[in-house]
Amino acid sequence: MRQSIFKQFAVIMIIPVLFITFANFFILNQIQKNRIEDQETYCEATLNNIKISLSIQSENMSKGASIFANSQYAQMLLSSKSETEKNKAKKNLSDMISLSKIYNSNLVDILLCSSESTASLFGYISLNLEHYIKSYIQNNSGVNSVYTAYYDINSNNTYLIHFTPIFATKITANYRKQLGYVVMVSSFRTVSQLINSSKNIFIELVDINADKVLISNTSNFDLKLSGTDSSNQAVSKIPSTNLVLIGTPQTNLIDNKSTTFESFSIFTGIFYLVFLFYIFIAVDKTIIKPVNRLNKQIKSINFEDARIKHTARNEIGSIGAHINELLDKISSLNKKNIESQAKLYEMEISKKETQLYAYQSQINPHFLFNMLQCMRGISLIHGVKELANICTNMADLFRYSIKGDNYVTLKDELDIIDKYLYMISVRFQTKIHYQIFVDDSLQSCKIPKMILQPIIENSVFHGLEKIDGYGTINIKAVRFGDTLKLYILDNGIGIPYEKLADIKKSLEDNQINMKTNDVLNIGLTNINNKIKLYEGNEYGLEIESKDRNTTVIFTLKYQT
Numbered sequence: 163m164r165q166s167i168f169k170q171f172a173v174i175m176i177i178p179v180l181f182i183t184f185a186n187f188f189i190l191n192q193i194q195k196n197r198i199e200d201q202e203t204y205c206e207a208t209l210n211n212i213k214i215s216l217s218i219q220s221e222n223m224s225k226g227a228s229i230f231a232n233s234q235y236a237q238m239l240l241s242s243k244s245e246t247e248k249n250k251a252k253k254n255l256s257d258m259i260s261l262s263k264i265y266n267s268n269l270v271d272i273l274l275c276s277s278e279s280t281a282s283l284f285g286y287i288s289l290n291l292e293h294y295i296k297s298y299i300q301n302n303s304g305v306n307s308v309y310t311a312y313y314d315i316n317s318n319n320t321y322l323i324h325f326t327p328i329f330a331t332k333i334t335a336n337y338r339k340q341l342g343y344v345v346m347v348s349s350f351r352t353v354s355q356l357i358n359s360s361k362n363i364f365i366e367l368v369d370i371n372a373d374k375v376l377i378s379n380t381s382n383f384d385l386k387l388s389g390t391d392s393s394n395q396a397v398s399k400i401p402s403t404n405l406v407l408i409g410t411p412q413t414n415l416i417d418n419k420s421t422t423f424e425s426f427s428i429f430t431g432i433f434y435l436v437f438l439f440y441i442f443i444a445v446d447k448t449i450i451k452p453v454n455r456l457n458k459q460i461k462s463i464n465f466e467d468a469r470i471k472h473t474a475r476n477e478i479g480s481i482g483a484h485i486n487e488l489l490d491k492i493s494s495l496n497k498k499n500i501e502s503q504a505k506l507y508e509m510e511i512s513k514k515e516t517q518l519y520a521y522q523s524q525i526n527p528h529f530l531f532n533m534l535q536c537m538r539g540i541s542l543i544h545g546v547k548e549l550a551n552i553c554t555n556m557a558d559l560f561r562y563s564i565k566g567d568n569y570v571t572l573k574d575e576l577d578i579i580d581k582y583l584y585m586i587s588v589r590f591q592t593k594i595h596y597q598i599f600v601d602d603s604l605q606s607c608k609i610p611k612m613i614l615q616p617i618i619e620n621s622v623f624h625g626l627e628k629i630d631g632y633g634t635i636n637i638k639a640v641r642f643g644d645t646l647k648l649y650i651l652d653n654g655i656g657i658p659y660e661k662l663a664d665i666k667k668s669l670e671d672n673q674i675n676m677k678t679n680d681v682l683n684i685g686l687t688n689i690n691n692k693i694k695l696y697e698g699n700e701y702g703l704e705i706e707s708k709d710r711n712t713t714v715i716f717t718l719k720y721q722t
Contacts, residue, residue, distance in 0.1 A: 176438070179431070179434040179435065179438060182430070182431075182434065183430075183431045183434070186430065186431075198394070198411075201362065201363075201394075201411040201412075202394055202396070202411060204362075204363070204411075205363050205394075205396050205409045205410070205411050206396050206409070208356075208360050208363055208365070208409060209365070209396050209398045209407050209409045210398065211356065212353060212356045212357060212365070212367075212407055213398050213400060213407060215352055215353055215356060216353055216400045216403075216405065216407075217400060217401060219266065219268060219322065219348060219352070219353070220309060220322065220324070220400065220401075220402060220403055222265045222266045223266060223269075223309075223322070223324040223346040223348055224307065224324060224326075224402070225265075226261075226262040226265065226266060226269075226272075226346055227307070227324055227326035227344050227346050228326065229258060229262075230255075230258065230262075230272065230274070230326075230328075230344040231326050231327070231328045231329075231344050232331060233255065233258065234331070234332060235250075235251040235252075235254040235255050236251070236255065236274055236328060236344060237328060237330055237331065237332065237341055238250075238251040239251040239252065239255070239274050239281055240274055240276045240279075240281075240328060240341040240342045241330065241341050248281075252281075252283070255283065259272065259283055259284070262346075266346075266348060267352070268348045268349045268350070268351050268352055269346070269347070269348050270284070270286055270287060270321065270347045270348060270349050271283065271284040271286045271287045271347045272284065272344065272345070272346055272347070273287075273292075273295060273343075273344070273345040273347065274328070274342060274343075274344055274345075275295065275296065275299055275342050275343045275344075275345055276341060276342030276343075277342070280292065280295070280296060287347055288314055288316060288317055290314055290315070290316055291312060291314055291321065291347070294312050295323065295345055295347075298310065298323075298325070299325070299342075299343055302325075306327065307324070307325065307326045307327070308324070308325050309322065309323070309324050309325075309402060309403040309404065309405075310323050310325070310369075310371075310404070311323070311369045311372070311376055311404070311405065313374070313376060319349060320349075320350050320354075320376045320377060321347050321348065321349055321350070322347075322348045322349075322350060322403075322405075323345060323346070323347055323348075324345070324346040324348075325343050325344075325345055326343060326344050326345075326346075327340050327342075327343055328340065328341045328342050328343060328344055329341065350367070350376070350377055353367065353377065354377050357377055357378070357379050358379045360379060362411065362412045363379075363409050363410065363411055363412065364378070364379065364380065364409070364410045364411075364412060365378065365379050365407065365408070365409050365410075366378040366407070366408045367405060367406075367407055368405070368406045368407075368408060369404055369405060370404050370405075370406050371404040372404075376405070394410065394411050395408060395409065395410045396408070396409045396410075397409075456481065548588055551584070551588075552584075552585050552588060555581035555582070555584055555585050556585070558578070558581055559578055559581055559582060559615075562574070562578050562611075562612075563611075563612055565611070567611060568610065568611060568696065569608045569609065569610060569611065569696075570608070570609065570610075570611045571605065571606055571607065571608060571609075572600065572604055572605055572606070572607050572608075572609055572639065572646075573605040573606065575609060575611070575612075575613075575614055576598055576600060576605075576614075576637070578612075578614075578615065579598075579614050579615060579618060579637065580598070582615055582618060582619075583596045583618065583635070586618075586622055590622075590626075590627070590633075592632070593626075593632060593633060594622065594626050594632070594633045594634070594635065595632065595633070595634050595635075596634065596635040596636070596637070597634070597635075597636050597637070598636075598637045599636065599637065599638045599639070600637070600638070600639040601639065604639045604641060604646070606722055607646060607720055607721060607722050608721045608722060609646070609648075609716075609718055610692060610693060610696045610697070610718075613689050613692060613693065613716065614637070614648070614650070614716075616685050616688075616689055617650050617685075617686070617689065617714050618635065618650065619685075620685055620686070621635055621650060621652040621654060621712070621714075622635075624654070625652050625654020625655055625656070625712060626652055626653075626654045627654075628654065628655045629653075629654055629655055629710070633652065633653060633654060634652065634653050635650065635651070635652050636649075636650075636651045636652075637649070637650055637651075638651070641720055643720070644719065644720050645717060645718070645719070645720055646716075646717075646718045646719065646720040647715060647716065647717060647718075648715070648716035648718065649713060649714070649715055649716075650713070650714045650716075651711065651712070651713045652711075652712050653710050653711055654710065654712060655710060656707050656708070656709055656710045656711065656712055657705075657707040657712060662705070662707050665686060665687075665705055666705065668686070668687045669686065669687060669690050669702065669703055669704070669705070686703060686705065686714070689703060690702045690703040693716070693717075693718065697718055697719050698719075700717075701717050701718055701719065702717060703715065703716060703717075704717070
């Protein structure tokens with residue numbers, strides 16, 4: 163007895179410990195994998211944002227340079243010998259300069275350069291930068307539009323420079339002759355802010371022609387390149403330039419967190435083992451040994467002296483006392499009475515549980531109804547009339563659904579449908595329209611409660627919601643002698659032939675095809691079964707769908 167209980171208890175305790183330990187390591191592996199994937203995705207997204215910013219900046223520089231290159235005043239400034247004409251040209255270029263500043267917030271200066279002179283339109287650049295521009299033009303004369311980068315040691319600033327040749331466009335002796343260059347000088351201020359604000363990613367902006375790092379965020383990292391994995395590097399080239407963005411996720415943070423979690427998992431496993439050993443000893447002393455003694459005494463009972471000697475002052479001792487009481491009464495009780503008492507007791511418990519469930523089922527709907535009324539009041543206070551109307555309609559619909567009546571008038575059912583479709587029209591604005599064609603003489607006839615709303619809901623969310631244009635729902639009622647026909651028509655996406663055949667089979671068999679797990683099929687079959695339960699097997703639902711037109715037909719008794 164003792165060994166059997168001990169082994170069972172050991173298995174019960176060891177299995178959760180092993181499960182928790184393996185689960186911890188599995189979760190650790192998944193967390194690490196997800197973190198690496200998230201880090202790589204974040205790195206690519208960050209590089210893409212920086213790339214977009216640089217592309218916009220370079221494109222604005224190119225457009226601005228093209229405007230200046232085709233300006234007669236820029237050409238006049240480079241070709242004219244007259245200081246008066248040059249001053250006039252500068253004055254007329256002021257509007258273009260202001261516009262360039264608006265479209266390129268990082269613009270530092272615009273220069274008009276020829277072989278003889280250089281005219282700075284702002285005058286904000288350093289002598290080193292001006293010397294570099296002149297030297298570049300001299301060494302690269304005749305080149306087309308080009309981007310280059312320059313690092314100014316004195317100011318510790320990096321600039322993006324765009325050279326565009328200027329040709330004479332006025333028909334003169336100099337027509338189509340190159341007059342010089344328009345040079346757009348822009349800073350990397352915005353890009354630098356984006357790079358330095360990036361966390362857990364080492365980012366470099368590299369000039370591949372000069373093989374030089376222009377901007378990086380190494381100051382944001384304690385270990386700099388340590389803790390990065392070059393195999394996860396992301397590289398993105400900036401179009402039309404010699405610039406490349408290189409991003410490397412900082413994996414040492416992930417490794418540190420994983421190591422911490424792994425250590426915690428090991429510590430937890432050791433703690434569980436120690437705790438398990440303590441539980442084994444405690445359970446053996448307080449439960450297993452007393453139970454074993456009690457078991458031996460029960461086996462040794464004889465009817466001449468049928469008594470249990472119990473010494474434990476706990477539930478096990480109480481068991482021994484109750485056994486003695488049972489032995490005292492066993493001669494005067496009979497099996498039939500014991501079984502009858504047990505059945506009565508079970509029935510009483512079942513009755514209590516049923517009553518409690520009924521009370522709870524009433525409390526929850528009333529609580530939700532009261533909360534909807536509260537929401538309506540708050541909406542009216544704040545002037546949100548549509549929300550107040552929705553709350554009112556929801557409360558009415560909820561109150562209607564929990565009414566005890568199994569049958570309602572067609573008018574009551576249509577009123578609830580009208581409230582429901584109002585909420586749908588608010589949800590979809592002008593996309594969904596509905597019309598109700600029911601003669602007044604049919605308004606008072608009785609139908610099973612809440613059979614229209616689920617079908618309307620299917621039409622909206624399985625048909626009309628998925629179409630591009632406007633959706634319509636039409637509800638009609640027609641009497642044929644002792645039969646009432648209700649029609650719900652919509653112009654949604656329709657139902658495929660195979661699916662329609664499956665639904666029709668479910669309606670004919672009065673059974674839900676659980677293999678399909680189709681909400682539309684289940685809803686229609688449930689309503690069909692409800693109608694047959696209340697009205698009879700000759701009544702129920704039919705469904706037809708052709709192209710984008712679906713019709714659900716209710717066949718009911720005409721009764722008032």
